[in-house]
Amino acid sequence: MQLYCNSLTTYSRLKTKEVKIGDLLLGNHHPIRVQTMTTTDTMNTIATVEQTIRCIEAGAELVRITAPSIKEAENLLNIKNELHKRGYKIPLIADIHFTPNAAELAARIIEKVRVNPGNYVDKKKFEQIEYTDIEYAEEIDRIRERFTPLLKICKEYGTAMRIGTNHGSLSDRIMSRYGDTPMGMVESAMEFLRIARGENYHNIVLSMKASNPKVMVHAYRLLIQQMDAEFGECYPLHLGVTEAGDGEDGRVKSAVGIGTLLEDGIGDTIRVSLTEDPEFEIPVCKDLVKRYNFSNTAKPNATIPEITTQLLHKLPSFGGVGGGRRESFAVENIGGNHVPIVIADLSKLDEITPEKLTNVGYTYNAALDKWNIADAAADYIYTGKAVLNFNLPGTLKVITLPNYWQTAFDKEKYFPIYDAKGFVETENKVSDKINFVMLDCFNDDTQINDFTYLDELANQPTVVLCLSSINKYPMAAVRRMFVELMNRNIKNPVVLLVDSYWQTADEHLIHYATEAGALLLDGFGDGICLGMSSDSYQNSNQQLTGRNYSTNHSVEQFINSTAFSILQATRTRISKTEYISCPSCGRTLFDLQETTAKIRKRTHHLKGVKIAIMGCIVNGPGEMADADFGYVGSGIGKITLYKGKEIVKRNIDSEIAVDELIHLLKANDAWVEPET
Numbered sequence: 001m002q003l004y005c006n007s008l009t010t011y012s013r014l015k016t017k018e019v020k021i022g023d024l025l026l027g028n029h030h031p032i033r034v035q036t037m038t039t040t041d042t043m044n045t046i047a048t049v050e051q052t053i054r055c056i057e058a059g060a061e062l063v064r065i066t067a068p069s070i071k072e073a074e075n076l077l078n079i080k081n082e083l084h085k086r087g088y089k090i091p092l093i094a095d096i097h098f099t100p101n102a103a104e105l106a107a108r109i110i111e112k113v114r115v116n117p118g119n120y121v122d123k124k125k126f127e128q129i130e131y132t133d134i135e136y137a138e139e140i141d142r143i144r145e146r147f148t149p150l151l152k153i154c155k156e157y158g159t160a161m162r163i164g165t166n167h168g169s170l171s172d173r174i175m176s177r178y179g180d181t182p183m184g185m186v187e188s189a190m191e192f193l194r195i196a197r198g199e200n201y202h203n204i205v206l207s208m209k210a211s212n213p214k215v216m217v218h219a220y221r222l223l224i225q226q227m228d229a230e231f232g233e234c235y236p237l238h239l240g241v242t243e244a245g246d247g248e249d250g251r252v253k254s255a256v257g258i259g260t261l262l263e264d265g266i267g268d269t270i271r272v273s274l275t276e277d278p279e280f281e282i283p284v285c286k287d288l289v290k291r292y293n294f295s296n297t298a299k300p301n302a303t304i305p306e307i308t309t310q311l312l313h314k315l316p317s318f319g320g321v322g323g324g325r326r327e328s329f330a331v332e333n334i335g336g337n338h339v340p341i342v343i344a345d346l347s348k349l350d351e352i353t354p355e356k357l358t359n360v361g362y363t364y365n366a367a368l369d370k371w372n373i374a375d376a377a378a379d380y381i382y383t384g385k386a387v388l389n390f391n392l393p394g395t396l397k398v399i400t401l402p403n404y405w406q407t408a409f410d411k412e413k414y415f416p417i418y419d420a421k422g423f424v425e426t427e428n429k430v431s432d433k434i435n436f437v438m439l440d441c442f443n444d445d446t447q448i449n450d451f452t453y454l455d456e457l458a459n460q461p462t463v464v465l466c467l468s469s470i471n472k473y474p475m476a477a478v479r480r481m482f483v484e485l486m487n488r489n490i491k492n493p494v495v496l497l498v499d500s501y502w503q504t505a506d507e508h509l510i511h512y513a514t515e516a517g518a519l520l521l522d523g524f525g526d527g528i529c530l531g532m533s534s535d536s537y538q539n540s541n542q543q544l545t546g547r548n549y550s551t552n553h554s555v556e557q558f559i560n561s562t563a564f565s566i567l568q569a570t571r572t573r574i575s576k577t578e579y580i581s582c583p584s585c586g587r588t589l590f591d592l593q594e595t596t597a598k599i600r601k602r603t604h605h606l607k608g609v610k611i612a613i614m615g616c617i618v619n620g621p622g623e624m625a626d627a628d629f630g631y632v633g634s635g636i637g638k639i640t641l642y643k644g645k646e647i648v649k650r651n652i653d654s655e656i657a658v659d660e661l662i663h664l665l666k667a668n669d670a671w672v673e674p675e676t
């Protein structure tokens, strides 16, 4: 396999082996299965059963339950029996870390076990030990010895297994050889997979989770290539972004990571890890999956030209590797080394007043005649036909249709937007600073080989291209156009225009995060502008409040905030604090949702600081990945605070722990006072 998927220009599911989990078939083109994990104490049978039922009724097809020790593994039988008694028979999964004995017992009771290759045999000590090749091979033998009994039990009982690698909990052995890298994640799973194949056990699903979608996407792509190269076949993939957090941020981060892979036909089952009750994860999973039911889409199925081998090498993500960014020149503050800009579409408002700009980050204080600019303030607004009759905040600029731009007095602040034909045919009536030029990508078959406008626009120093598509596969169409730009050495900056035709806030959010996120993760895009179809806009004022993820914001505020969240999730522009909070499980030692809300309230203004909030000390420190500070449950009513991976305060009283976290931020120059 040259790349990591069947096709970059049409939707095609990656073929994987079929796995049987109880009566459920997964992989091999079976529907993408949705799953979640309980957050109750596994020893509380009734609470776990009832939460599992809520998840099943929301649509979960598999439910995972933590089994930290033998006693929880034993109690899985009571949970399973009670569920069966109540008529619920979906497959259950035991989540195992550190305790092979619990895995071996659980594998005899329920349908699937999840093992973490980072800690199934190895204990994480955060030590950097140098291994010789002989020592490394001895370690693999030790793993084989300890892992084989579980494989034999799974074979005997027909139990499935997930080898679930987490970026944050790689073993010291893997870290010493590969570092904290996507390749290390892949090798961590491959070591276990090779042993399983050696035992002729194949009922296996794999995952490569990370809290950073970029790392996660890269690791899955590498894993597919590695499996294909080594075995000539792929095992099914369970997709997820770990510790994604809650609310909008959690959904956007998950959709960026999971959606990017689903777009390319990768993924056989998904879990969206939110710091919320697990049943709330299911609608998000369903929204992600239903995008690939193309049977009732009316979008044009125009051909997107193949990406030839020669063109493949133009992709910044060639070989699955993230990190590269398409080179562009700067037009004012767009492209080059600038962070991606955000354009807010205000053209559907009846009237644009200073008050309306609050929705996109600019608050006018009439008493002081002063604009207050938020960290997540749009850089440009698109007003369509409106030229504004008030003074704009200093950093804000306006884009209008060409005829209205002509009438605008301040040409330092106002810029025109053309379609490609309109721009090419306009003689001299263009801005000498910035001209936005819209280009459709493969909306119909006439465009397959006709790049006439592209050549006429190429490298004009004031042109910012705005790419969009209404193709059935819009992300693939826009990506293909980027390849064409690179092929023709066209370096104009590009803004991604993403329109949504969906209806609910959740659907819009997932659509924007998937379409724009997939391109940004692959190094494409110098800006984004998210829009809504007129129908969706008309309906949206009611719909934006109706779902589990509820927002009382106006459409403009919702879209602006989503745009900044997508840039944050793709790590292309940091405008707020990042929270890496675990979804909680039976190991959790405090109310994670309440605590996360409390910490968010005190720290949400700390742009760029990454704070982890983790439910337990067993997995928390390992899994909080690249957080700057950690707040980790270490006993009933006890919290341990971390700076990076280092403990700074152990077992402090939870009553004072948030204050102590603030002291820690202050002591490390990570604190600024919030604006009043």
Ligand code: SF4
Pocket (backbone or CB within 6 Å): 582, 583, 584, 585, 586, 587, 588, 589, 614, 615, 616, 617, 618, 619, 620, 623
């Ligand atoms: S870090 Fe959170 S989700 Fe992970 S095992 Fe601990 S409490 Fe459970």
